Amino acid sequence: MHPTLPSKPLRAYGDRQNDGMIQLSFVLELPPSARAKEAAKQFAELHGVREALVTTMEPCAEGYTYFVVYGHSQHSIDPSTIDVPELRTEALSRDEIEHRVTTRLTRKIVVVGACTGSDAHTVGIDAILNYKGYAGDKGLESYKAFEAYNLGAQVENEQLAERALALSADAILVSQIITQRNCHKENALALIELAKKQGWRNKVVMLLGGPRIDHKLALELGFDAGFGPGTKPSDVASFLVEWMCGDREKAGAAMAAADGT
Amino acid sequence: MYARSGVWQMHVAMLTVPMDEEKVARCRELAAAVADDVQRYIDAHTSVGVERTILRAYGVDGVDDQGAPLVNIAVERYAKAGLLGRGISYFLGRALLAGAGGLQEAAERLAYAPELDRGDSGPSADEVLVALAPHTDAAIDRIDHARDERDANKRRAVPGGNPLKYVIVATGNIYDDAVQAKAAAYAGADIVAVIRATAQSLLDYVPHGATTEGYGGTFATQENFKIIRRATDEAAIDYGRYIHQTNYSSGLCMAEIAWMGAVERLDMLLNDAMYGILFRDINPCRNFVDQYVARRIIARSGIVINTGEDNYLTTADAVEKAHTVLASQFVNEAFAKHAGVKDEQMGLGHAYEIDPGIENSFLLELAQAQLIRQVFPAHPIKWMPPTKFKTGDIFQSHVHDAMFSLVGVATHQSIELLGMFSEAVHNPMLMDRYLSLKATKYVFNTARSLGDEITIKPDGIMAKRAVQVLDEALELLEEVERETIWTAIERGAFADVKRTRTGGKGYTGVFERSDDYVNPVLEALEAS
Numbered sequence: 001m002h003p004t005l006p007s008k009p010l011r012a013y014g015d016r017q018n019d020g021m022i023q024l025s026f027v028l029e030l031p032p033s034a035r036a037k038e039a040a041k042q043f044a045e046l047h048g049v050r051e052a053l054v055t056t057m058e059p060c061a062e063g064y065t066y067f068v069v070y071g072h073s074q075h076s077i078d079p080s081t082i083d084v085p086e087l088r089t090e091a092l093s094r095d096e097i098e099h100r101v102t103t104r105l106t107r108k109i110v111v112v113g114a115c116t117g118s119d120a121h122t123v124g125i126d127a128i129l130n131y132k133g134y135a136g137d138k139g140l141e142s143y144k145a146f147e148a149y150n151l152g153a154q155v156e157n158e159q160l161a162e163r164a165l166a167l168s169a170d171a172i173l174v175s176q177i178i179t180q181r182n183c184h185k186e187n188a189l190a191l192i193e194l195a196k197k198q199g200w201r202n203k204v205v206m207l208l209g210g211p212r213i214d215h216k217l218a219l220e221l222g223f224d225a226g227f228g229p230g231t232k233p234s235d236v237a238s239f240l241v242e243w244m245c246g247d248r249e250k251a252g253a254a255m256a257a258a259d260g261t
Numbered sequence: 262m263y264a265r266s267g268v269w270q271m272h273v274a275m276l277t278v279p280m281d282e283e284k285v286a287r288c289r290e291l292a293a294a295v296a297d298d299v300q301r302y303i304d305a306h307t308s309v310g311v312e313r314t315i316l317r318a319y320g321v322d323g324v325d326d327q328g329a330p331l332v333n334i335a336v337e338r339y340a341k342a343g344l345l346g347r348g349i350s351y352f353l354g355r356a357l358l359a360g361a362g363g364l365q366e367a368a369e370r371l372a373y374a375p376e377l378d379r380g381d382s383g384p385s386a387d388e389v390l391v392a393l394a395p396h397t398d399a400a401i402d403r404i405d406h407a408r409d410e411r412d413a414n415k416r417r418a419v420p421g422g423n424p425l426k427y428v429i430v431a432t433g434n435i436y437d438d439a440v441q442a443k444a445a446a447y448a449g450a451d452i453v454a455v456i457r458a459t460a461q462s463l464l465d466y467v468p469h470g471a472t473t474e475g476y477g478g479t480f481a482t483q484e485n486f487k488i489i490r491r492a493t494d495e496a497a498i499d500y501g502r503y504i505h506q507t508n509y510s511s512g513l514c515m516a517e518i519a520w521m522g523a524v525e526r527l528d529m530l531l532n533d534a535m536y537g538i539l540f541r542d543i544n545p546c547r548n549f550v551d552q553y554v555a556r557r558i559i560a561r562s563g564i565v566i567n568t569g570e571d572n573y574l575t576t577a578d579a580v581e582k583a584h585t586v587l588a589s590q591f592v593n594e595a596f597a598k599h600a601g602v603k604d605e606q607m608g609l610g611h612a613y614e615i616d617p618g619i620e621n622s623f624l625l626e627l628a629q630a631q632l633i634r635q636v637f638p639a640h641p642i643k644w645m646p647p648t649k650f651k652t653g654d655i656f657q658s659h660v661h662d663a664m665f666s667l668v669g670v671a672t673h674q675s676i677e678l679l680g681m682f683s684e685a686v687h688n689p690m691l692m693d694r695y696l697s698l699k700a701t702k703y704v705f706n707t708a709r710s711l712g713d714e715i716t717i718k719p720d721g722i723m724a725k726r727a728v729q730v731l732d733e734a735l736e737l738l739e740e741v742e743r744e745t746i747w748t749a750i751e752r753g754a755f756a757d758v759k760r761t762r763t764g765g766k767g768y769t770g771v772f773e774r775s776d777d778y779v780n781p782v783l784e785a786l787e788a789s
Contacts, residue, residue, distance in 0.1 A: 027692045060695035061444030118460030183476050229653055
């Protein structure tokens with residue numbers, strides 16, 4: 001599980017340990033002036049920035065000013081005290097994935113993916129499922145180990161459930177990109193509730209992905225795993241192989257890049 | 262901008278890529294044949310969307326207590342009765358002749374009269390045409406008047422130079438959008454688009470009134486168009502520069518929205534011959550029928566269309582499938598010509614979407630952008646920013662956008678939708694747009710005449726790329742012409758997306774026109 005971290009509070013790193021250097025940029029609803037500059041400085045200080053230096057003050061709309069501020073953040077963080085239900089290890093290699101599925105599972109893993117609800121943005125689900133993949137990391141379609149179905153955009157939860165059951169899916173991938181007023185959460189939650197109501201929730205591994213999704217949030221919503229920005233198809237493939245081949249602990253450990261890197 | 266959209270032609274641009282005129286002419290011929298084939302289908306069909314548009318053109322308005330538009334209730338009733346093939350105008354005219362006190366009341370009779378008029382006896386089609394004639398003229402006058410008003414406004418506050426800087430606002434609340442639109446104009450934007458609420462394209466009705474709740478954007482409604490028009494008109498006066506307003510004529514209501522846009526003096530509409538089919542799974546028949554009528558309205562009202570080829574590169578690879586963009590532009594152009602849209606109104610789209618990690622990808626982008634500029638010299642080409650390879654690293658994203666703008670200015674693109682450094686994070690905020698406009702102004706200004714000063718190496722990377730893309734586009738158009746667009750779409754020739762002729766949304770709303778089909782508004786548009 002967790003490799004042991006030395007317990008040490010960390011400050012932001014500029015060019016020396018503990019200098020706490022950060023930059024902020026923001027807009028305040030007032031025109032530029034000496035008072036506005038001081039307001040920006042004090043505003044930054046309220047965020048724990050000492051010796052705040054307002055390096056830019058420009059009008060960006062009538063009655064609005066854009067600021068850039070540099071300064072020393074007084075805050076520190078001790079990573080060893082943080083509890084997150086995910087760990088980073090290397091994704092499995094393509095060969096390893098194919099080998100494990102051939103030898104241990106002896107059949108393909110059936111994956112059905114969709115952007116659900118009103119969401120019309122397929123870039124995420126396409127990157128994970130389609131052959132082409134993303135940035136050289138080929139999608140699940142490219143593996144012999146997977147039989148991948150991409151249902152595309154604006155798929156209703158009921159429709160997704162129906163297709164997944166008809167295809168005897170092992171896994172369902174839900175992508176949610178539009179996040180205004182938390183509609184992604186409601187939508188995702190509704191699918192889990194539907195699955196429970198129809199009595200198949202525990203027969204299928206359910207994954208949630210999107211720019212505002214992380215593993216913790218996905219678990220809270222009732223999914224088995226969550227994948228955030230930067231997730232590569234091989235990360236999802238590794239997770240599914242570990243999960244399907246019986247090692248659910250390791251599946252968690254195979255999750256990479258769920259923290260936005 | 263139209264006076265200036267020909268600027269590129271007047272320049273003796275030095276930065277040119279090799280372009281075989283004969284191959285370009287052959288591409289146009291093939292695209293025309295592709296569109297001719299579909300036009301025969303279009304001319305024999307109508308749709309619920311088309312007929313609702315005609316009712317709106319006749320001034321029919323309003324919703325019931327459930328928010329269902331009257332035009333929907335009336336058209337739906339005649340569609341269910343299997344009578345829509347004669348045209349809703351026929352029944353509307355008959356209701357008028359039967360004593361309705363105006364077209365609104367006539368439409369109410371179509372929707373609610375206890376007895377459905379089956380059109381069996383009574384006034385003939387000719388009598389109906391006579392009764393509708395003054396109203397048909399009034400409908401056309403309405404959009405002609407809006408066009409004249411737009412022209413006058415452009416003389417008062419002259420548009421900025423090309424590339425016009427296009428930004429989006431998308432708060433979900435139309436009143437916030439109006440504030441953001443003015444802020445964008447202040448920061449230097451020439452064009453403001455209000456992004457539509459996600460999934461509106463799949464609604465088979467147009468929402469009514471001002472709206473303040475929308476996900477991913479704001480609903481396109483006639484009242485919302487008015488609110489943004491007022492804000493952009495005010496901004497034009499404040500900043501002495503014409504501010505263009507843009508929205509979406511796409512989805513299941515593309516023709517109705519085109520009409521509303523024409524009436525409310527919109528300057529641009531996103532409107533594509535195939536986008537709905539490929540990216541919204543709208544039935545191909547429905548889409549082709551609707552886009553034709555939408556474009557007839559657009560042609561008459563002087564609106565500039567923005568086509569959506571940039572989207573192809575978000576699903577397919579931008580290096581391998583670059584030619585599909587060019588081929589589709591030829592197809593879009595051919596369909597637009599059929600609808601009477603002039604070259605100066607065709608904002609054909611393309612995008613800077615090649616993986617930035619590829620060595621010399623900038624050269625490939627430059628070659629393609631220049632090729633498209635040369636192939637479509639009079640067209641207000643729309644240049645779209647990187648999105649697919651954007652990450653949450655906003656600083657890197659800002660640099661990526663600067664490179665995109667450099668291509669835009671060097672190749673004399675007409676309309677540039679500005680990249681946002683927060684592309685992969687959220688809908689643009691005031692600060693994001695401000696910084697994007699600031700950076701773009703810098704790049705445009707610092708490299709203003711770059712394209713007029715440099716030549717490219719014959720047989721170099723760029724020259725070869727341009728030749729290759731045109732060759733592949735020609736090859737694809739030959740295949741599409743041979744197999745027809747229906748089959749081409751079925752096998753995923755565009756954007757790697759496959760759609761069948763009778764699949765997708767909205768097919769039940771398509772009807773064969775009867776021999777005595779009546780549609781005087783469309784006839785008037787076709788005669789113009």
